[in-house]
Amino acid sequence: MVCALSLVVALAAAPVDEAPGSDAAAPVEAPAVPVPADAAGRGVFTSDAYRYGRHSLLPGLALRTLLDVVAIPSGVAGWSAFDFTEAGVVVASTVTLSLPLGPSLDVRLQRALRSGLGENTIIWWTPARDVALWASLWASVATVFLVGLIGSRPAEVEAATLAVEAFLIGQLYSNVIKLFTGRAGPKDGLTPGALSSDGAYGGPTAFFRLWPSGTPSGHVVTAYAILTALSTYYAQTWLTVALQAVGAFIAVTVVLDNYHFASESILGAAIGFGIGRWVVQHRSTRYRNGADGLPHRRDDGVLDAVTVVPVVVPGGGLGVGLSATW
Helix, strand or coil: CHHHHHHHHHHHHCCCCCCCCCCCCCCCCCCCCCCCCCCCCCCCCCCHHHCCCCCCHHHHHHHHHHHHHHHHHHHHHHCCHHHHHHHHHHHHHHHHHHCCCCCCHHHHHHHHHHHHHCCCCCCCCCHHHHHHHHHHHHHHHHHHHHHHHHCCCHHHHHHHHHHHHHHHHHHHHHHHHHHHHCECCCCCCCCCCCCCCCCCECHHHHHHHHCCCCCCCHHHHHHHHHHHHHHHHHCCHHHHHHHHHHHHHHHHHHHHCCCCCHHHHHHHHHHHHHHHHHHHHHHCCCEEECCCCCEEECCCCCCCEEEEEEEECCCCCEEEEEEEEC
């Protein structure tokens, strides 16, 4: 509900962003601002020619989604040392937590959490709350889209469409990783009296038996992909913090409720955040490629991104980390 309320307030405060020469009958056919077609990016299919508004709504969404599958990994060659460091920290954390050390650190943390919380703790992910949370999230995206469509605000149509694009890519990537790893979740294969499974990796054959369990957390990837796409697009600090806090809530509670191990939540947050930010920076009309081949926001000087992610606290426990980028 915080997500929906934050977006409604943001839309009410945002100026109407109309494309030159556009009218109410066709707000989705043109980007909010002209986009240069010849500025190259780093990676395949990353020039400004592939940004939003080059095709009509649904064909454009389908085309960009297909191209993203190739474009995102192709840009790795152009990563900075900081990018590689960020990725290295995430990979090192998830691998270290999930190594089969008899049991893994993941399993030890999960058992400690369940033992410490006891039986009287609040369970957030009941079937009813699951439906309510996702209904709220998608209602927010639909609200943004309808405000843009009905109110002749191309920027809102663009924001919602890019959020859907980030969701589709996040689902594809997360399920491909789950397919190849086939990891058991905390509740899979439990024996009487056990607090969590051993989180064993079973490969593709186990994937079809265990899905939707596995690494990364699909819940967390979905939430971070959508929320980060919206927060990166609007680049309003208070909205970014509010939306990222919703993502952090989901990332932490799926661990507390024994849905996923900590490493699966951390990896899901990183993947979802990275995809959401990449989609807006490389596909939206609010960015364009510079002489260095990197996307730069048109309105310089604003907070580019804030992320709130779950982190493992040294000595045991689960906490929340905050980072910002200008």
